[in-house]
Amino acid sequence: MEDSRLASVAAAIAEPARARMLCSLLDGKARTATELAIVGEVSASTASAHLARLKTEQLVSMLTQGRHRYYRLHNHDVASALEALLLISNTPKAPFNPNTPHYLQAARTCYDHMAGSVAVQLHDRLFAMGWLQADAGDASQYVLSEQGQQALSKLGMDLPELAKKRRRFACACLDWSERSPHLGGALGAALLILAKKRGWAEQDLDSRRLQISRAGQNAMKDIFGITI
Amino acid sequence: MEDSRLASVAAAIAEPARARMLCSLLDGKARTATELAIVGEVSASTASAHLARLKTEQLVSMLTQGRHRYYRLHNHDVASALEALLLISNTPKAPFNPNTPHYLQAARTCYDHMAGSVAVQLHDRLFAMGWLQADAGDASQYVLSEQGQQALSKLGMDLPELAKKRRRFACACLDWSERSPHLGGALGAALLILAKKRGWAEQDLDSRRLQISRAGQNAMKDIFGITI
DNA sequence: TTCATATTTCGCTCCGGAGCGAAGTAAGGC
DNA sequence: GCCTTACTTCGCTCCGGAGCGAAATATGAA
Structure with a gap:
C-alpha cells in the first residue's frame, strides 16, 4: 500500500x-x-x-x-526529500563531473536558509565557538548558548521574535554538495535574513546562488574566522 | 541540467x-x-x-x-532518499490514516539498523544516560563516552572491530514514522546485530518488521529504562 | 552429457499521460 | 460597463515505456 x-x-x-x-x-x-x-x-x-x-x-x-x-x-x-534525491542524482554515470558551477557549491540557498560550503563551515564554527549546542532533551535540535544569544542579538537578530515562531528553532539540514550538515530551522532562516539585511549576501533572483559581498567576506572572517 | x-x-x-x-x-x-x-x-x-x-x-x-x-x-x-520520499508519501489526502500496522511503528529495520518508536526512544536514552554524545569536531556525528564504551563492551559488542570499519561511526537517521532521529551508522548496525545475537529481537524474513522478544522487552527495561 | 533452473533478449501490443491551442472563467484596471 | 491579463478546462494527437510470452543464454545438478 x-x-x-x-x-x-x-x-x-x-x-x-x-x-x-x-x-x-x-x-x-x-x-x-x-x-x-x-x-x-x-x-x-x-x-x-x-x-x-x-x-x-x-x-x-x-x-x-x-x-x-x-x-x-x-x-x-518536501524540500528535504528533493534535496535527498538531488544528492543521489548528482553522482551520475560520469564519475567525475566538474560542470557544477563553483559558486553554487560555495554559497547558495536551501529552501529559506544558507547552504553550500560556507554554510557548512558556519554551522561547524557556531558549535566550535560555543554559540550553538545540541539540545539536551532532543538531540536532533539545537539551542543557543547564553553567549550565542548575546552575540546574535548584538548583530541585530530579534531572538524573542524568533522564539515565538511555531517552527522548529534550529536543526541540522544535510547539505547535498558538501555531505555535511548546515544550519536549518527558524534560526537558519533568520541568519540568512540577517546576512541580507547587513549587506553580507545578495540573493540571485533566478537561481539559488548566493552572492557574498566583500563586507560579507570580512564579516565571516572577523566574526566567525572563516576565510572564503 | x-x-x-x-x-x-x-x-x-x-x-x-x-x-x-x-x-x-x-x-x-x-x-x-x-x-x-x-x-x-x-x-x-x-x-x-x-x-x-x-x-x-x-x-x-x-x-x-x-x-x-x-x-x-x-x-x-539511496536508502535515505527513499525514506525521505516515504515520509512525504505517508501523509496523504486521508488526513488521519490509522491503517499503518502498529507493530511496524513500534520496531522495524531501516536499511541495516533499528527504526520505529523503540529505536527513537533508545536513541534518546543513550544520550540521556551519557553513553552517547555529539562529536565536538563534527556535530553531525556521535561518539561513545568512556561509560558507553564500557557498557556496550560488557554487553558483547566488539568496539575495536567496529572502529576499523570505514563507514560513518554513528549518526542521526531521521525516522519517518516518528519524525525524530534514531541511531544510524556502524554503531546502529552493530546494535541491531547485538540485539539479534542476544535474542532480544528477531527479523522477519519478508518485511521490515522487527519482533521484540520477552527477553528483549526485559533488557530494554533493565538496561535502558524503556517500557515497550 | 543432459536436464533443470535463473536470467536476459526479442518482438509485439497497448495505454497513460504529456503536449498544444482554442475557448471558457476570473480578477483587476480603465 | 469593457478590455487586458492570469489561469483553467476541453478536445485532440502522439509517443514512451510497461506488459507478456517465446526463445536464447548461462549456470549448476544429476
Whole structure:
C-alpha cells in the first residue's frame, strides 16, 4: 500500500517540467503559475495541469492573491526529500563531473536558509565557538548558548521574535554538495535574513546562488574566522 | 541540467513495481531477480528490465553468485532518499490514516539498523544516560563516552572491530514514522546485530518488521529504562 | 552429457499521460 | 460597463515505456 503512494509521489517529481518547477522552488520562494510555466519550459495550459498534480500530491501548496496564484513547496519535508534525491542524482554515470558551477557549491540557498560550503563551515564554527549546542532533551535540535544569544542579538537578530515562531528553532539540514550538515530551522532562516539585511549576501533572483559581498567576506572572517 | 537527472531518478522510483522492489530492499538485504519479480508482482522478464534500469540509475547494485544475481540498494544515500520520499508519501489526502500496522511503528529495520518508536526512544536514552554524545569536531556525528564504551563492551559488542570499519561511526537517521532521529551508522548496525545475537529481537524474513522478544522487552527495561 | 533452473533478449501490443491551442472563467484596471 | 491579463478546462494527437510470452543464454545438478 505505502509503496503505491511512494510511486505516485515519485511520478509527480519524475516529469522533467515538474522537476524543473520543483527545483526552482527549492529556494523557498513562491512563484506564480506563469513563472513556473517559463521555468518548466511548457505552455501555460500544460503548466496548469502539472501544478494541479503537484498540488494533489501535496508537494506544493497554493496561495491565491488577486488574479495571481502563488505556488510554493508544501513544507520542509518536501524540500528535504528533493534535496535527498538531488544528492543521489548528482553522482551520475560520469564519475567525475566538474560542470557544477563553483559558486553554487560555495554559497547558495536551501529552501529559506544558507547552504553550500560556507554554510557548512558556519554551522561547524557556531558549535566550535560555543554559540550553538545540541539540545539536551532532543538531540536532533539545537539551542543557543547564553553567549550565542548575546552575540546574535548584538548583530541585530530579534531572538524573542524568533522564539515565538511555531517552527522548529534550529536543526541540522544535510547539505547535498558538501555531505555535511548546515544550519536549518527558524534560526537558519533568520541568519540568512540577517546576512541580507547587513549587506553580507545578495540573493540571485533566478537561481539559488548566493552572492557574498566583500563586507560579507570580512564579516565571516572577523566574526566567525572563516576565510572564503 | 541537474533537474533532468533528478527527473530520471524519480522516474526510476515512480513505477509501482520498481517502488515495491525498492521498498523491500529498504531492510538492507540483497535479493535475487526472481524474488524481486515476486515482490514487484511482475513476470521475470519485466522484472529483468526494471532491475536493469534501477542499476543504470545507480539505485541498486548487483552481485553475481553462481546463477543467481543479487540486488541491493546501491548505498545509504539511496536508502535515505527513499525514506525521505516515504515520509512525504505517508501523509496523504486521508488526513488521519490509522491503517499503518502498529507493530511496524513500534520496531522495524531501516536499511541495516533499528527504526520505529523503540529505536527513537533508545536513541534518546543513550544520550540521556551519557553513553552517547555529539562529536565536538563534527556535530553531525556521535561518539561513545568512556561509560558507553564500557557498557556496550560488557554487553558483547566488539568496539575495536567496529572502529576499523570505514563507514560513518554513528549518526542521526531521521525516522519517518516518528519524525525524530534514531541511531544510524556502524554503531546502529552493530546494535541491531547485538540485539539479534542476544535474542532480544528477531527479523522477519519478508518485511521490515522487527519482533521484540520477552527477553528483549526485559533488557530494554533493565538496561535502558524503556517500557515497550 | 543432459536436464533443470535463473536470467536476459526479442518482438509485439497497448495505454497513460504529456503536449498544444482554442475557448471558457476570473480578477483587476480603465 | 469593457478590455487586458492570469489561469483553467476541453478536445485532440502522439509517443514512451510497461506488459507478456517465446526463445536464447548461462549456470549448476544429476
